[in-house]
Amino acid sequence: MDRWKQILITGGILALLALVPLTTTRTDLLTWFTFTLLYITLSQSWNIIGGYTGQQNLGHAAFFGLGALSSRYLWLSGIPLPIAFLLGALVAAFFALVIGFPAFRLRGIYFVIGTLVLAEILRIVVDTLLPRALVLPSKLLSTYSLVPRYYISLGIAFLTVAAVYAISRSRLGLGLMSIRENEDAAETLGVNTQIHKLVAFLISTFFAGLAGGIYAYYSSAVQPGYLFQPVWTFDAVIIVFVGGVGTILGPIIGSVFFVLLQRLLSLYLPGGMHLAVFGVLFIIVVLFLPGGLIELMSKLRNRILGGSRLN
Amino acid sequence: MTELLAQTFVNGINIGALYGLITVGLSLTLGVMKILNIAHGEFLMVGGYFAFWLFKLFNIDPFLSLPLVAIALFLLGGLFYRILLAGVARFHEEVKLKNSLLIGFGLFLIFPQIAITLWTADERAITPAYSGGSLPILNVRVAYVPFAGVIVAIVVILFLHLLLKKTYFGKAVRGTSENWKAAKLMGINVDRTYLITFALGVAMAGLAGVLVGLTQSITPDVGMSWTLKALIVVVLAGIGSVGGAFFAGLILGVVESVGAIFMGPYTVALGLLIFLLILMFRPQGLFGKS
Numbered sequence: 001m002d003r004w005k006q007i008l009i010t011g012g013i014l015a016l017l018a019l020v021p022l023t024t025t026r027t028d029l030l031t032w033f034t035f036t037l038l039y040i041t042l043s044q045s046w047n048i049i050g051g052y053t054g055q056q057n058l059g060h061a062a063f064f065g066l067g068a069l070s071s072r073y074l075w076l077s078g079i080p081l082p083i084a085f086l087l088g089a090l091v092a093a094f095f096a097l098v099i100g101f102p103a104f105r106l107r108g109i110y111f112v113i114g115t116l117v118l119a120e121i122l123r124i125v126v127d128t129l130l131p132r133a134l135v136l137p138s139k140l141l142s143t144y145s146l147v148p149r150y151y152i153s154l155g156i157a158f159l160t161v162a163a164v165y166a167i168s169r170s171r172l173g174l175g176l177m178s179i180r181e182n183e184d185a186a187e188t189l190g191v192n193t194q195i196h197k198l199v200a201f202l203i204s205t206f207f208a209g210l211a212g213g214i215y216a217y218y219s220s221a222v223q224p225g226y227l228f229q230p231v232w233t234f235d236a237v238i239i240v241f242v243g244g245v246g247t248i249l250g251p252i253i254g255s256v257f258f259v260l261l262q263r264l265l266s267l268y269l270p271g272g273m274h275l276a277v278f279g280v281l282f283i284i285v286v287l288f289l290p291g292g293l294i295e296l297m298s299k300l301r302n303r304i305l306g307g308s309r310l311n
Numbered sequence: 312m313t314e315l316l317a318q319t320f321v322n323g324i325n326i327g328a329l330y331g332l333i334t335v336g337l338s339l340t341l342g343v344m345k346i347l348n349i350a351h352g353e354f355l356m357v358g359g360y361f362a363f364w365l366f367k368l369f370n371i372d373p374f375l376s377l378p379l380v381a382i383a384l385f386l387l388g389g390l391f392y393r394i395l396l397a398g399v400a401r402f403h404e405e406v407k408l409k410n411s412l413l414i415g416f417g418l419f420l421i422f423p424q425i426a427i428t429l430w431t432a433d434e435r436a437i438t439p440a441y442s443g444g445s446l447p448i449l450n451v452r453v454a455y456v457p458f459a460g461v462i463v464a465i466v467v468i469l470f471l472h473l474l475l476k477k478t479y480f481g482k483a484v485r486g487t488s489e490n491w492k493a494a495k496l497m498g499i500n501v502d503r504t505y506l507i508t509f510a511l512g513v514a515m516a517g518l519a520g521v522l523v524g525l526t527q528s529i530t531p532d533v534g535m536s537w538t539l540k541a542l543i544v545v546v547l548a549g550i551g552s553v554g555g556a557f558f559a560g561l562i563l564g565v566v567e568s569v570g571a572i573f574m575g576p577y578t579v580a581l582g583l584l585i586f587l588l589i590l591m592f593r594p595q596g597l598f599g600k601s
């Protein structure tokens with residue numbers, strides 16, 4: 001019964017989202033929605049490695065950037081869009097495979113520093129190799145429309161969420177969570193932690209690459225170095241933690257909240273001041289609400305319903 | 312060619328002393344408190360702007376403003392510890408590391424925006440009348456200000472070294488960093504040790520900021536790049552080693568400067584690559600004990 005309810009709700013939301021471009025032609029609204037879906041993909045992909053597996057990968061931007069850059073080149077060189085997306089994501093995952101073995105020799109703080117620095121290396125190399133902005137050819141610019149961008153980001157976001165849902169219910173997911181809780185204990189109980197971490201890393205970076213593909217397809221002009229900026233990592237991490245780390249709904253709620261607040265605050269606050277507000281919010285969540293908005297919501301629900309739905 | 316190399320070497324020492332100074336603070340908090348302060352570079356920025364203000368508004372010489380900046384940043388660091396980190400510092404090691412990292416993230420978002428509001432996004436540099444002067448030694452120009460910066464860095468690090476080795480507070484710090492529970496049982500006030508350690512680290516970042524403002528320039532988004540530099544040097548040196556951090560900073564500065572002759576803009580990437588290799592094959596650092 002509960003399962004059918006879940007499917008019904010998910011289907012309903014998807015149907016509603018699919019109708020959005022038919023009911024409105026306002027580009028600002030469509031851009032909001034597209035970005036929310038992009039952030040759902042990006043943060044959910046980080047959630048796999050950072051939330052479920054507990055490995056604080058601060059180099060996520062590298063995989064986003066690799067996916068974006070390669071799918072954009074492939075797409076513009078005439079390869080069909082879905083294949084370009086897929087190949088871009090595979091490039092990101094392949095890079096993860098190459099650096100995965102050495103990176104996972106590092107633990108704790110060294111893993112954090114190592115991944116952060118790795119993304120920085122890539123950013124600097126890309127910035128130096130490709131200093132000029134990539135602009136869409138005029139033929140594509142003249143036919144630019146947000147609607148296909150919206151549908152593609154909807155499809156990919158759905159795919160990502162579904163994948164994370166499947167993982168969280170699988171044997172693999174259990175293994176990942178056991179690593180998060182206690183890596184040594186997991187190893188003792190027969191979980192091959194190295195393989196588990198690597199698989200989680202590959203899946204996570206694959207979807208990060210897809211998120212990059214969305215951005216590459218969306219933006220009419222982009223500076224290659226910008227795709228590798230640490231801000232992509234930070235946004236993903238913030239969304240996951242504000243929403244609820246290691247949960248399915250957390251990154252979704254976090255993304256909606258993030259984009260909504262971003263757009264609203266930038267209307268009323270000067271310049272990038274909304275970032276400072278995010279910083280404050282983020283710190284409050286880390287200090288007082290370690291479960292994120294999800295926890296807040298379930299607490300509120302319990303209070304309103306008098307604790308009748310604790311289970 | 313030899314002149315060019317010698318000149319580059321001197322420049323490398325100049326910048327390397329800055330790397331050393333910024334790293335010592337980060338290494339101290341990392342080694343003693345086991346927290347990673349991603350916002351370390353942001354405090355460097357604040358220190359730089361503070362000295363810039365003192366210079367522009369009150370005409371205080373930047374070298375005289377060093378103690379003022381150190382005191383101000385020490386207080387600021389203490390305040391931040393009390394409000395944000397005191398609760399976190401009590402956690403189990405992994406949770407502590409993660410939470411401190413996330414708080415650093417938050418600060419990283421807040422600080423540049425405040426700096427833009429207070430000082431605009433323009434590049435700011437502290438330029439006293441003597442700032443362009445230099446002394447020629449055997450065809451190598453030794454600029455006064457960066458040279459004085461090296462001296463300042465050495466003095467500050469010697470001070471820290473003596474503080475850690477010769478005083479009761481130093482003993483408390485070393486005891487806490489080895490085993491805070493045992494230290495607590497021996498009657499050491501761990502919370503206060505943490506407070507002072509963090510405040511000292513922030514003050515060191517602020518001092519480095521003044522020197523950065525003197526020799527280069529300060530912008531609101533300068534923090535992250537210095538944090539990254541400090542992280543690299545920390546790993547090169549090994550966590551918690553004060554003298555090692557300074558020498559590793561010098562090494563990185565010289566390698567970068569000399570490398571720039573041969574590799575141009577790729578030097579930064581080279582430095583980072585070396586760093587990754589060391590991280591993988593010698594994680595205890597060049598000067599650390601295994």
